[in-house]
Amino acid sequence: MLSNGLILVVSFIYIAILFAVARYGDKRSDEKRSIISNPYIYALSMAVYCSAWTFYGSVGKAANSGIGFLPVYLGPTLMAPLFWIILRKMIRIAKKHRITSIADFISSRYGKSILIGSTVTLIAVTGILPYIALQLKAVSSSYFILSNYPDLITSSNFKDIPFFEDTAFYITLLLALFAIVFGTRHIDATERHEGLVTAIAFESFVKLFAFLIIGFFVTYSLHDGFGDLFTKAKSLTNFDSLFSEPTIIQSGSWFGLTFLSMLAILFLPRQFQVSVVENVNEDHLKKAVWIFPLYLLIINIFVIPIALGGLLHFEGSPIDADTFVLTLPLAVGQTGIALLVFLGGLSAATGMVIVATVALSTMFSNDMLMPLILRLKFLKLNEEKDLRWLLLLIRRGTIILILLLSYFYYRVIESHYSLVSIGLISFTAVAQFAPIILGGMYWKGGTKYGALAGMLAGFLVWGFTLALPSLVPAGIVSPMLMEEGLFGISLFKPMAFLGLTGLDSITHALFWSILFNCFFYFGVSILGRPSAIEYSQAALFVDIDKYSPEFEHRAIGQGTASIDDLRTLLKRFIGSKRTERLLSYYAKKNNLDWETRPLADAGLINFVEKRLSGVIGSSSARIMVSSVVKEKKVSIDDVMKILSETQQVIAYSQELEKKSMELEKATDELKRANQKLKKMDQFKDDFIATITHELRTPLTSVRAFTEILYDNPEIDIRQRQNFLNIIIKETERLTRLINQILDIQKIESQEMDWQFSPVSLNEIIEDSIATMGKVFEDQKITLEIVNEHNYLLNGDKDKLMQVMLNLLSNAVKYCNKDESFIKISSEKRNSVIQIDIEDNGMGVHEDDQTIIFEKFRQATKIDPDKERPQGSGLGLSITRQIVEAHGGSIWVKSKPGQGAKFSFSLPFSSKLQQGERV
Amino acid sequence: MNNSLRSCQIIVFIFILGLFLFNQPIISIFTNNNSLFNFPVILLYLFSIWGFFILLMALLAIFLNKQTDSNSNNQD
Numbered sequence: 001m002l003s004n005g006l007i008l009v010v011s012f013i014y015i016a017i018l019f020a021v022a023r024y025g026d027k028r029s030d031e032k033r034s035i036i037s038n039p040y041i042y043a044l045s046m047a048v049y050c051s052a053w054t055f056y057g058s059v060g061k062a063a064n065s066g067i068g069f070l071p072v073y074l075g076p077t078l079m080a081p082l083f084w085i086i087l088r089k090m091i092r093i094a095k096k097h098r099i100t101s102i103a104d105f106i107s108s109r110y111g112k113s114i115l116i117g118s119t120v121t122l123i124a125v126t127g128i129l130p131y132i133a134l135q136l137k138a139v140s141s142s143y144f145i146l147s148n149y150p151d152l153i154t155s156s157n158f159k160d161i162p163f164f165e166d167t168a169f170y171i172t173l174l175l176a177l178f179a180i181v182f183g184t185r186h187i188d189a190t191e192r193h194e195g196l197v198t199a200i201a202f203e204s205f206v207k208l209f210a211f212l213i214i215g216f217f218v219t220y221s222l223h224d225g226f227g228d229l230f231t232k233a234k235s236l237t238n239f240d241s242l243f244s245e246p247t248i249i250q251s252g253s254w255f256g257l258t259f260l261s262m263l264a265i266l267f268l269p270r271q272f273q274v275s276v277v278e279n280v281n282e283d284h285l286k287k288a289v290w291i292f293p294l295y296l297l298i299i300n301i302f303v304i305p306i307a308l309g310g311l312l313h314f315e316g317s318p319i320d321a322d323t324f325v326l327t328l329p330l331a332v333g334q335t336g337i338a339l340l341v342f343l344g345g346l347s348a349a350t351g352m353v354i355v356a357t358v359a360l361s362t363m364f365s366n367d368m369l370m371p372l373i374l375r376l377k378f379l380k381l382n383e384e385k386d387l388r389w390l391l392l393l394i395r396r397g398t399i400i401l402i403l404l405l406s407y408f409y410y411r412v413i414e415s416h417y418s419l420v421s422i423g424l425i426s427f428t429a430v431a432q433f434a435p436i437i438l439g440g441m442y443w444k445g446g447t448k449y450g451a452l453a454g455m456l457a458g459f460l461v462w463g464f465t466l467a468l469p470s471l472v473p474a475g476i477v478s479p480m481l482m483e484e485g486l487f488g489i490s491l492f493k494p495m496a497f498l499g500l501t502g503l504d505s506i507t508h509a510l511f512w513s514i515l516f517n518c519f520f521y522f523g524v525s526i527l528g529r530p531s532a533i534e535y536s537q538a539a540l541f542v543d544i545d546k547y548s549p550e551f552e553h554r555a556i557g558q559g560t561a562s563i564d565d566l567r568t569l570l571k572r573f574i575g576s577k578r579t580e581r582l583l584s585y586y587a588k589k590n591n592l593d594w595e596t597r598p599l600a601d602a603g604l605i606n607f608v609e610k611r612l613s614g615v616i617g618s619s620s621a622r623i624m625v626s627s628v629v630k631e632k633k634v635s636i637d638d639v640m641k642i643l644s645e646t647q648q649v650i651a652y653s654q655e656l657e658k659k660s661m662e663l664e665k666a667t668d669e670l671k672r673a674n675q676k677l678k679k680m681d682q683f684k685d686d687f688i689a690t691i692t693h694e695l696r697t698p699l700t701s702v703r704a705f706t707e708i709l710y711d712n713p714e715i716d717i718r719q720r721q722n723f724l725n726i727i728i729k730e731t732e733r734l735t736r737l738i739n740q741i742l743d744i745q746k747i748e749s750q751e752m753d754w755q756f757s758p759v760s761l762n763e764i765i766e767d768s769i770a771t772m773g774k775v776f777e778d779q780k781i782t783l784e785i786v787n788e789h790n791y792l793l794n795g796d797k798d799k800l801m802q803v804m805l806n807l808l809s810n811a812v813k814y815c816n817k818d819e820s821f822i823k824i825s826s827e828k829r830n831s832v833i834q835i836d837i838e839d840n841g842m843g844v845h846e847d848d849q850t851i852i853f854e855k856f857r858q859a860t861k862i863d864p865d866k867e868r869p870q871g872s873g874l875g876l877s878i879t880r881q882i883v884e885a886h887g888g889s890i891w892v893k894s895k896p897g898q899g900a901k902f903s904f905s906l907p908f909s910s911k912l913q914q915g916e917r918v
Numbered sequence: 919m920n921n922s923l924r925s926c927q928i929i930v931f932i933f934i935l936g937l938f939l940f941n942q943p944i945i946s947i948f949t950n951n952n953s954l955f956n957f958p959v960i961l962l963y964l965f966s967i968w969g970f971f972i973l974l975m976a977l978l979a980i981f982l983n984k985q986t987d988s989n990s991n992n993q994d
Contacts, residue, residue, distance in 0.1 A: 067960060074940050077968065081932045081975055084925070084982065227956040243949070243958035255941050286982045290975035297968050304961060 022182045025198025036197045037280040039287030044201035045274045051352035052138035053423040055345045060322035062307035066242030075261025077293040098614035102272040103363035108618040109440040110448040111534035117367030127429025133410035134422045135349035140168035149330040176403045183358035188614045203351035210344020215302025218309040233308040256507030263434045264427040269359035361398040366617030387572045424506045432458035444538040447530045454521025458513040465509035532639045565628040698730035740874045747881045759797045762790040768804035786825035792909045799882045806879045807837045814841035832905040840899040853880040
């Protein structure tokens with residue numbers, strides 16, 4: 001047993017820490033270093049799903065029905081992959097329309113209707129209030145157990161405590177303070193409550209930690225691990241019914257509960273708050289789709305062991321299984337663990353209470369009270385210059401109201417329910433939003449009256465089949481109703497509606513309520529006709545990514561208003577400083593000048609309405625804006641026309657974009673081709689310049705010498721011989737040059753007559769060395785030949801000779817003149833024969849190593865001090881083309897000053913024996 | 919466009935797979951008196967499928983990430 005004082009101090013310290021954490025989150029947000037802009041925090045904040053119900057109730061449920069606690073967590077797990085489709089679309093819609101709550105979402109979709117908004121709010125409040133009450137009850141009873149154990153709890157000694165002595169009452173007040181401080185920080189409800197979310201994520205961590213500790217304690221300290229626990233548990237009387245034949249699976253409630261939780265994870269107001277309104281970046285969903293289910297898995301691992309541990313320990317005693325997590329450590333004297341568990345339960349309860357209260361109060365004030373108050377003419381709110389105080393007052397007031405209502409609800413009905421049943425009743429209430437939200441997001445045909453009819457039908461069935469029976473134990477509803485049916489008609493028994501039996505009460509109610517809901521929603525929608533605003537909102541919701549803001553303005557607003565009126569309107573709700581900032585932002589973005597334009601266009605009106613929506617909800621914003629705008633009556637045909645026009649414009653602009661992209665691509669290609677042509681033209685010019693120069697040099701000397709011979713017939717015979725020799729040499733050079741040009745021309749135009757036949761490589765090498773023999777001798781060149789084998793090639797012998805000769809004469813030309821050295825080697829490498837010709841000359845600069853094989857290009861990076869050998873720039877290009885025509889390749893490896901190694905490879909045909917010739 | 923259609927298909931596939939694995943009649947195969955390593959088979963089945971399903975979604979997350987990367991690259 002723990003002293004009251006200690007428990008109180010610990011709980012208040014915990015709540016103080018919560019305030020500090022939230023303060024820190026807000027501080028980071030103010031410094032623009034958001035702590036919640038992070039997928040892990042996002043997933044943790046989603047875990048607000050696990051309330052005190054999870055913390056205490058799961059074990060209770062497991063002790064009574066084995067795996068029966070699981071569907072509530074399997075449902076959200078199953079839904080998780082669909083987050084990326086459904087939740088993402090909800091986030092996009094909410095951001096675009098500045099949605100503040102689930103009621104706002106639905107009312108905005110169905111024509112910004114106050115009627116819809118208030119109905120959703122009423123259903124949500126009716127459904128969730130008991131759920132909040134349940135959390136307060138959990139806090140209160142856990143406190144009671146902790147301080148009174150081993151005295152057994154009965155409802156009588158609970159009721160005796162006046163509320164001002166009840167800890168839960170003070171905790172409720174603290175939570176109201178927390179929700180007010182961190183939940184109504186901004187007047188604009190679409191602005192994220194970063195501190196609040198940080199605190200919620202923190203609480204999710206605490207409850208997980210506490211639950212794992214008690215789980216480890218029961219499994220590994222009280223028992224010898226999972227196996228030991230299960231072995232011992234076989235002795236329990238109800239063990240077989242827990243696992244071998246769980247009735248939950250047979251009765252259809254397994255599927256019913258899974259389905260219900262799938263809807264709850266999307267449509268519970270608190271889940272909508274954390275996963276849609278507080279979402280920072282839709283990409284965080286990617287991680288959340290698996291981290292959130294993982295959280296659920298981890299927090300559930302020890303549920304069964306704790307339940308079995310409790311059953312084993314307390315078998316036969318009247319301890320409520322919902323309290324096992326607390327009573328087990330207390331029973332074995334581990335008060336420290338019990339205190340930690342109490343804190344875990346407190347965190348689970350407070351997290352849920354805070355978020356649910358903020359969500360409910362936002363919808364209560366924005367979608368129900370505000371629109372009503374703004375309509376009341378006698379309040380003369382239209383004359384107020386600044387309404388912000390009223391807004392904050394209403395929102396803070398509703399927070400206190402909701403929490404106090406929950407507290408007194410819990411005081412009235414307290415001990416009549418287990419934790420799980422009330423939670424499921426709430427789930428079924430919010431499941432009534434599923435058809436109209438999903439229908440509204442994916443089907444344009446849903447109308448306001450359809451939605452209203454569907455929701456009301458579902459809600460009535462829910463009330464009759466679930467809420468009424470739940471009030472029977474408290475004595476509020478007569479048990480006669482249950483047995484005899486409404487007005488004594490047996491078909492109208494709440495638990496066996498229209499005679500349907502065999503289902504548990506939740507599945508039964510879920511089935512009937514959703515059936516009636518869908519039937520009325522779709523039926524009334526199909527029979528009715530949407531109004532203009534419903535039609536345009538439907539299109540904007542369903543095709544969220546299709547319409548750009550400009551089109552939206554045209555479809556929604558058709559009126560005109562004076563800038564001054566709009567300015568006054570905005571000032572009343574967001575203050576003059578922010579109003580001026582917003583208007584100048586809009587003017588800057590659209591290049592407008594308010595001085596010259598006294599009338600606002602549809603775009604500005606829509607902009608103002610959106611801003612107001614974030615503050616007072618979409619239906620209130622609509623009322624306020626239409627009070628200052630002279631609206632042209634828009635018919636549904638107008639809207640349809642505008643929508644189809646805008647669609648056409650969008651399609652047209654998409655096509656234009658596509659065409660212009662294609663055009664751009666074509667232009668790029670043309671540009672590239674043009675550049676290539678220009679380059680080639682440049683080469684051609686260079687070529688002609690080089691060639692004419694090359695041709696003119698021998699021609700000039702031939703002409704000079706023939707003129708000398710012509711003018712001086714008496715010239716000495718030796719001199720004449722000498723001159724004629726020069727003339728012959730020069731004409732030979734001329735012929736060679738012309739042959740080269742012809743060769744390259746032939747190869748390029750593919751007119752070369754190739755004479756392919758088997759040739760011996762060594763023969764080619766020997767023949768070319770023989771041809772060059774005199775040159776080698778004259779220049780005193782040392783020749784080294786390395787060819788171990790002889791290879792057979794398929795090629796044109798003359799052309800291959802030309803390759804060798806070209807490379808050899810190149811090597812000679814660039815050789816070191818003092819100690820000339822040339823090495824020829826051949827070797828088989830894989831499927832090719834590689835021939836290397838190495839010299840010890842000046843080498844080829846790296847930049848030139850590919851250029852030199854191109855036509856009319858010569859090495860450019862040559863040491864200017866050295867003499868530049870003569871050449872046409874054609875030799876290596878012809879060589880390359882011949883090698884390539886043989887299916888081979890040619891390259892050079894060299895470092896300047898260290899000689900060059902020219903290599904070419906040819907496809908291998910076969911090896912020849914030594915001395916064998918072809 | 920094509921990319922998002924593909925991810926939608928993968929998501930719906932995983933969803934339907936889960937719907938079958940976690941529901942009747944498949945789970946009723948495991949509701950019997952047998953136990954494996956002392957654990958009731960139904961517990962082993964549910965928790966391992968649960969883990970497997972989370973793994974699938976972690977892979978889905980990787981896939982979605984890659985896809986947005988390639989989308990943004992296309993836009994560059």
